[in-house]
Amino acid sequence: MDELFHALADTTRRDILRRAVRTESSVSRLADVYPMSFAAVQKHVAVLERAGLVTKERHGREQLVRTDPDAVRQARRALDQLESAWRGRVERMSHLLVQASDVEDKTQTGGRKS
Amino acid sequence: MSVTDVEKDLDNLALTLVADFNAPAERVWELWADPRQLESWWGPPTHPATFEKHDLTSGGDVTYFMTGPEGEKHHGWWQITRADPPRSLELTDGFADQDGTPVAGMPITTMRMELVQGDGGTRMTLRSTFESREQMEQLLAMGAAEGLQQAVGQMDALLAG
Numbered sequence: 675m676d677e678l679f680h681a682l683a684d685t686t687r688r689d690i691l692r693r694a695v696r697t698e699s700s701v702s703r704l705a706d707v708y709p710m711s712f713a714a715v716q717k718h719v720a721v722l723e724r725a726g727l728v729t730k731e732r733h734g735r736e737q738l739v740r741t742d743p744d745a746v747r748q749a750r751r752a753l754d755q756l757e758s759a760w761r762g763r764v765e766r767m768s769h770l771l772v773q774a775s776d777v778e779d780k781t782q783t784g785g786r787k788s
Numbered sequence: 789m790s791v792t793d794v795e796k797d798l799d800n801l802a803l804t805l806v807a808d809f810n811a812p813a814e815r816v817w818e819l820w821a822d823p824r825q826l827e828s829w830w831g832p833p834t835h836p837a838t839f840e841k842h843d844l845t846s847g848g849d850v851t852y853f854m855t856g857p858e859g860e861k862h863h864g865w866w867q868i869t870r871a872d873p874p875r876s877l878e879l880t881d882g883f884a885d886q887d888g889t890p891v892a893g894m895p896i897t898t899m900r901m902e903l904v905q906g907d908g909g910t911r912m913t914l915r916s917t918f919e920s921r922e923q924m925e926q927l928l929a930m931g932a933a934e935g936l937q938q939a940v941g942q943m944d945a946l947l948a949g
Contacts, residue, residue: 687799725799726921746798749921752928753796756803756916759832764790764807764912766829767819771811 686710687718694728695741702736725749792911801918806911813905816912817874820844820901827852835862841888844877846870851888865890877901895923 686708693699693707701719705712719739722728726745731738793806809816819825823839831837835854842850850866863884870878878901883894900915918924 684797691798721799725801727798745921748925748928749798749801750796752801752918752924753798753803755928757794757796757805760803760805760914760916761791762832763829764805767807767816768790768809770819770825770829771809771815774811774815 687722690715690718690722690739691727691741691746694739695743695746698731698738698740700733700736700738701730704739801921801924802915803917804913804915806913808909808911810909813874813903813910816903816910820877821873844868844871844873850879851884861886863888875903895919895927897923897927 689708690699690704693704701716702712704719705715708715719728719730719737722739723730727742727749729740729742731740791805791807793804795804796802797804819829821844823842826842827837827839830839830852831854835856837852837854839850839852844850846868848868848871850868851863852865853861853863855861863886864881865884865888866879866881868877868879870876878899880896880898882896883891885891896919898917898919902913904911904913918927
């Protein structure tokens with residue numbers, strides 16, 4: 675059960691984010707959309723809420739879920755920046771490895787073959 | 789060869805990046821383990837890094853600074869949670885003062901690096917996680933997530949305050 679939750683987690687939560695950005699959705703309405711229990715959907719919403727990506731508001735007997743587009747945008751921007759920093763690092767690492775193997779090649783060609 | 793896969797996990801504020809290198813794992817590990825090699829790739833060209841203390845063993849401490857175009861220095865620290873050469877490295881990364889002492893209240897990121905050697909070379913999987921949403925916002929405001937390329941002045945202000 676827990677494994678399944680994780681496997682489905684990413685796509686489901688992304689979908690919840692998309693739905694709840696257009697209109698406020700209640701947890702029970704979301705539960706109708708996905709082939710899973712009310713409790714499972716509630717668990718996904720809780721993860722999103724903890725990450726600050728959605729807000730939840732009680733409306734009578736319903737719990738309304740709303741995506742915080744600013745929070746989503748900000749998280750995306752932070753991860754984009756982190757990605758570009760790491761792409762730069764990986765590129766520099768690759769260069770270093772190539773440089774080093776060039777030197778090695780030259781030493782091998784010039785040196786004695788065992 | 790370089791980056792082959794990137795995954796951004798919004799829920800956990802984490803980036804996972806997979807890169808393939810045309811070299812054995814031991815050689816890739818050296819890029820981390822040898823401070824002179826590490827400093828030629830850690831910082832962006834505008835902010836080269838200099839590593840002072842460099843104890844890349846479990847429980848070890850690392851201190852470094854990055855020098856900006858105006859000669860300004862930004863100090864940082866690593867705490868090595870686990871090191872298993874040449875296979876994996878886990879550390880936390882934060883801001884330090886001039887003596888390399890961690891500055892309280894500044895954002896911390898967690899990093900996990902794994903090397904797996906295959907037929908053609910070595911695959912590096914790197915996962916970097918922001919400690920919390922607040923810290924992520926703080927880093928974003930300082931431009932530090934981009935490797936200090938932007939908003940250097942803002943960071944100076946923050947460190948001074």
